[in-house]
Amino acid sequence: MSGWSLFIDTFFRPDLVAQYLPAILKAVTITVQVAVLIVATGLASGLMLAVARSFGLRAVNLCIIIFADVFRTLPPLVLVLLVYFGLPNVGLTLPSFAVLWLVLSVVLSAFAEEILWAGILSVRRGQWEAARSTGLNFVQTLAYVVLPQAIRLTIPPLTNRSIVITKNVALGSVIGVPEILNVATTAQSFVGNCTPLTLGAICYVVLFIPVVLLGRWVETRFAWGRA
Amino acid sequence: MDTIIEQFFNVEIMARTFPIILRGLGMTVLVCIAVVPLGLLGGLAVGFSMQTRFRPVRLLIAAFVDLFRAIPPLVLLIFVHSGLPFAGIQLTAFGSVCLTFFLNTSAYYGEVYRAGIESVGLGQWQAARSTGLTAGQTGLYVILPQAVRNVLPDLISNTIEVVKLTSLASVVALPEMLYSSDMARAVTYNASPMTLAALIYLVLLWPLVRLVSRLEHRLGH
Numbered sequence: 001m002s003g004w005s006l007f008i009d010t011f012f013r014p015d016l017v018a019q020y021l022p023a024i025l026k027a028v029t030i031t032v033q034v035a036v037l038i039v040a041t042g043l044a045s046g047l048m049l050a051v052a053r054s055f056g057l058r059a060v061n062l063c064i065i066i067f068a069d070v071f072r073t074l075p076p077l078v079l080v081l082l083v084y085f086g087l088p089n090v091g092l093t094l095p096s097f098a099v100l101w102l103v104l105s106v107v108l109s110a111f112a113e114e115i116l117w118a119g120i121l122s123v124r125r126g127q128w129e130a131a132r133s134t135g136l137n138f139v140q141t142l143a144y145v146v147l148p149q150a151i152r153l154t155i156p157p158l159t160n161r162s163i164v165i166t167k168n169v170a171l172g173s174v175i176g177v178p179e180i181l182n183v184a185t186t187a188q189s190f191v192g193n194c195t196p197l198t199l200g201a202i203c204y205v206v207l208f209i210p211v212v213l214l215g216r217w218v219e220t221r222f223a224w225g226r227a
Numbered sequence: 228m229d230t231i232i233e234q235f236f237n238v239e240i241m242a243r244t245f246p247i248i249l250r251g252l253g254m255t256v257l258v259c260i261a262v263v264p265l266g267l268l269g270g271l272a273v274g275f276s277m278q279t280r281f282r283p284v285r286l287l288i289a290a291f292v293d294l295f296r297a298i299p300p301l302v303l304l305i306f307v308h309s310g311l312p313f314a315g316i317q318l319t320a321f322g323s324v325c326l327t328f329f330l331n332t333s334a335y336y337g338e339v340y341r342a343g344i345e346s347v348g349l350g351q352w353q354a355a356r357s358t359g360l361t362a363g364q365t366g367l368y369v370i371l372p373q374a375v376r377n378v379l380p381d382l383i384s385n386t387i388e389v390v391k392l393t394s395l396a397s398v399v400a401l402p403e404m405l406y407s408s409d410m411a412r413a414v415t416y417n418a419s420p421m422t423l424a425a426l427i428y429l430v431l432l433w434p435l436v437r438l439v440s441r442l443e444h445r446l447g448h
Contacts, residue, residue, distance in 0.1 A: 010313045073432045075391035077398075078405055078425050085409075086418030089234040118443060163296075164388075170299035174398060181302050185309070194313040201298060201306050208297035216293075 016195040020187045024199050027183040028207065034101060034179065035166040041105040042165065043158065046112025053117055054142060064113065071110035076168050079103045084175045100172040108165045115157045119150035155222045159215045167208060180204055237419040244411035244420040251407025252427060258321070258393045258403055262328035263386060269329055270336020274374075275366060277341045288337075295334035301395050303327045308399045320401040324393070332389050339381045343374030380442040387435050391428070404428070 008014075053064050071079075084099045094102070123146045131141040173182035184200025276288050295303070308323040318326060347370050355365040375382065397406035404424050411420035 007314075011310075069433060069436055070429065073387075073391075073429050073436050074425055075394035075405070075428060077394045078421065078428060081405070081409060082418060082421045082425060085412060086235055086421065089416070089418060090230045114440065167299040168301075170301040173301070173305075181299075181305060185305060188309065194310045197306055197310045201302050201310075204299055204302050205294065205297050208299075209293060212293050212297045 011194050011198045013193055013195045016191060016193055017199060020184075020196045020199060023183055023187065024180060024196065024203055027178055027180045027200075028203050030177070031169050031179040031204075031207065034097065034104075034169050034172065034177070037101055038104045038108060038166055038169070039162050041101070042108025043112050043162065045105065045109040047116055049109060049113040050116035050120060051142065051147070053113070054120055054146075068110040068113045071107050072114065076103060076107050076165075077171050077174065079107070080171050080175060096172065096175040096177045099175060100169065100177050104165055104168055104171075107168075108162065111161045111165070112158060115154045115161065116150060119154035120146060122153060123149045152222060156215075156219045159218045163208070163211050163215055166211075167204075170204070233417075235418050235422045237417055240415050240417050240419045241423045244408070244415065245423065247407050247411050248404060248420060248424055248427070251402055251404035251424070254401065254403040254407075255390075255393055258324060258396060258401070259390055261321075261325055262332065262393065263389055265325065265329045266332030266336050266389060269333025270338075270340050271371075273333055273337025274340025274344055277337070278344060292334045292337055295330050296338075298331075300327060300331045300392055301398065303331060304395055304399060320396065320399045323399055324396045324401055328389065328392070331392075332385070335385055335388075336382070339378050339385055340374065342381070343378035344370055346377045347373045380439050383435060383442070384439045387432055387439070390432060 049064050049068070053061050080099060080103050083094070083103055084096060087094060087099075127145055127149065128141060131145040132138075136144065169177075169179055170181045172179045173185060176182065180200045180203050184196045187196035188194060273288055273292060277285060279285060304323060304327040307318065307327050308320065311318065351369055351373065352365060355369040356362070360369065393403060394405040396403050397409060400406065402410075404427065405421075408420040408424035412418055
């Protein structure tokens with residue numbers, strides 16, 4: 001067999017492509033669903049935490065800082081395994097899908113809180129003072145004056161962090177979430193050929209290349225310090 | 228509450244499994260010693276090659292960077308570890324981890340270096356070259372020190388991410404800290420060994436996370 005056909009036979013066997021593509025495409029939809037859920041809940045709760053922090057209540061802020069530090073420090077896979085295998089022992093069994101969603105949302109919210117808080121801090125004092133002097137109260141100032149600027153400033157780091165964390169959906173394969181990697185490795189060990197794994201890897205790349213390019217574009221479009 | 232303490236913070240079990248987890252920590256440190264310099268060097272190569280005037284090279288490097296930023300590290304690791312053997316390339320778990328991390332972290336470090344190099348003004352290049360330094364000397368002695376200083380928070384925070392990422396090695400059965408603690412958990416039917424591992428990660432990385440936060444907040448002003 002020539003080198004090329006050996007390569008095709010190992011990584012792209014057409015009959016296996018045909019056989020496993022539907023299952024892997026179904027896994028793609030699951031991967032996308034989890035990813036979208038994680039970004040939505042993670043960013044929303046991160047924003048809530050950053051807003052809560054701006055009220056300047058000592059005890060609350062201490063809790064938020066500890067929360068953000070802990071979940072920015074721990075490797076996501078450690079958390080996934082700890083929650084997935086630990087909680088059933090205390091009588092709380094969550095489905096693997098929920099564990100993945102919960103853990104990655106919490107991790108993203110920790111990072112999003114820190115980024116948004118840095119954004120809020122970087123809005124100049126004069127903006128606060130001017131808004132308050134026009135008669136807006138604290139909450140209105142925050143909502144209509146400070147946050148829009150802070151969010152605009154932090155779009156690039158938020159986008160990049162969201163990409164890094166949603167790529168961790170692949171960690172779900174370790175606890176049995178039927179995302180792309182899980183389906184691909186199962187098929188690969190079943191047929192004893194690399195083709196399903198190649199398909200899975202390609203699907204992940206096809207899924208994330210546009211997002212990475214979006215991240216690049218956003219970085220130039222909303223560069224720091226332009227607001 | 229008692230069951231939670233019993234299941235997650237059981238000091239007796241933690242003490243018993245501590246030696247195994249410590250050995251895992253040794254492996255984690257070993258992996259870091261291998262992959263962080265690899266990534267830093269690969270990234271340096273990527274960052275400087277992006278400065279070439281030769282467009283095809285630039286496009287090629289950009290494609291490399293985007294490809295390895297798009298593919299989840301775990302997918303790459305599994306592909307290297309259980310896909311490449313089909314092509315006759317059989318790496319040990321440690322070798323697979325090194326190759327995967329080299330590809331992944333070079334891409335990320337490369338972007339950081341690129342931003343740093345581009346933040347140094349063109350005048351620095353011209354001035355250094357006009358004093359008679361070669362292009363290589365200019366890069367090494369004039370541009371790089373300034374570039375690194377400008378992106379130091381990003382370099383450190385990327386390194387934190389790399390250290391956290393080494394936990395993926397547990398998936399290919401490399402006995403690093405997460406793998407050891409997971410084994411200990413399976414043997415003791417108790418999650419405390421994993422809590423212990425998490426605490427060790429926390430103790431090791433928390434000072435760095437704080438440092439980055441402080442550097443970033445300071446630079447923000």
